[in-house]
Amino acid sequence: MDRPFVFINSAISADGKLSTKERKQVRISGKLDFERVDELRAQADAVMVGIGTVLSDDPSLTVKSPERRAARKAAGKNENPVRIIVDSSARTPLDADIFKKGDGLRIIAVSTSAPDEKIEKLEEKALVIKTGTFKVDLTELAAKLKEIGINTLMVEGGATLNWGMLSAGLVDEVYTFVGNLIIGGKTAPTFTDGEGFSEAELLMLELSSAETIEEGILLRWKVKGKAK
Numbered sequence: 520m521d522r523p524f525v526f527i528n529s530a531i532s533a534d535g536k537l538s539t540k541e542r543k544q545v546r547i548s549g550k551l552d553f554e555r556v557d558e559l560r561a562q563a564d565a566v567m568v569g570i571g572t573v574l575s576d577d578p579s580l581t582v583k584s585p586e587r588r589a590a591r592k593a594a595g596k597n598e599n600p601v602r603i604i605v606d607s608s609a610r611t612p613l614d615a616d617i618f619k620k621g622d623g624l625r626i627i628a629v630s631t632s633a634p635d636e637k638i639e640k641l642e643e644k645a646l647v648i649k650t651g652t653f654k655v656d657l658t659e660l661a662a663k664l665k666e667i668g669i670n671t672l673m674v675e676g677g678a679t680l681n682w683g684m685l686s687a688g689l690v691d692e693v694y695t696f697v698g699n700l701i702i703g704g705k706t707a708p709t710f711t712d713g714e715g716f717s718e719a720e721l722l723m724l725e726l727s728s729a730e731t732i733e734e735g736i737l738l739r740w741k742v743k744g745k746a747k
């Protein structure tokens with residue numbers, strides 16, 4: 520099935536966490552890594568997060584740099600990439616930051632079991648794509664995104680959406696910025712939560728690069744596929 524080129528970019532603590540056990544956002548990236556993330560967003564056709572991230576962080580997912588926004592405009596694009604929330608039950612708050620700031624299409628991907636009245640309200644602010652019975656069918660969503668012209672998709676997390684995308688075999692590259700802090704906590708979200716692979720189906724990677732950025736290190740991986 521045709522789909523966009525997909526990469527995940529997330530910042531993790533040295534012990535692999537995305538945020539605290541209370542799911543409170545932690546500033547893991549430094550100034551330079553946030554600049555790198557802004558450049559990735561500016562180059563992407565779309566940026567996607569899960570509803571858990573929206574409920575915890577209320578991200579705008581906008582391109583911050585005026586120069587990068589201007590460059591997108593000069594290239595005949597919107598200032599911001601398409602912004603996508605994976606939200607099975609249509610729980611995205613109508614006053615979410617993602618609706619308030621910046622131009623560009625917003626897409627909410629919901630499952631067919633999401634309440635109609637919630638979908639109708641979201642349809643006033645976004646294109647709602649329905650796919651999957653109880654949770655969003657990410658494979659079908661990826662194909663639909665490709666159909667509407669999204670060729671490069673940046674996934675920013677969180678822990679469960681990263682699992683959904685990786686376990687569906689929908690991810691080509693993974694970029695992890697490892698910050699200089701320990702978060703700890705067995706219930707704190709990690710880079711990949713969800714069900715987890717068994718020993719026989721581990722997802723293998725190939726290291727493309729490793730570079731220090733301020734106090735952390737950026738690891739860039741190509742996804743090679745299941746171990747066996």
Ligand SMILES: NC(=O)c1ccc[n+]([C@@H]2O[C@H](COP(=O)([O-])OP(=O)(O)OC[C@H]3O[C@@H](n4cnc5c(N)ncnc54)[C@H](O)[C@@H]3O)[C@@H](O)[C@H]2O)c1
Pocket residue numbers: 528529530531536537538539542543544545547568569570571572573575576605606607608654655656657675676677678679680681682683684708712
């Ligand atoms: N450090 C970082 O780079 C970074 C980035 C993003 C989020 N975060 C953190 O991650 C946490 C949120 O992670 P999370 O796991 O709670 O939520 P999430 O953002 O991964 O959203 C997961 C939700 O998406 C929905 N979903 C629908 N279909 C799905 C599918 N097929 N597969 C997976 N999910 C599907 C479900 O409702 C699911 O609960 C927050 O604490 C946030 O601060 C950190």
Ligand SMILES: Nc1nc(=O)c(N)c(NC[C@H](O)[C@H](O)[C@H](O)COP(=O)(O)O)[nH]1
Pocket residue numbers: 528529530544545546547548553556568572576577578579580581675676
């Ligand atoms: N790259 C990165 N480094 C971090 O240290 C961190 N905490 C996040 N977290 C990702 C999450 O999506 C954030 O909430 C948005 O990146 C908020 O920023 P925006 O409002 O979207 O610009 N991402």
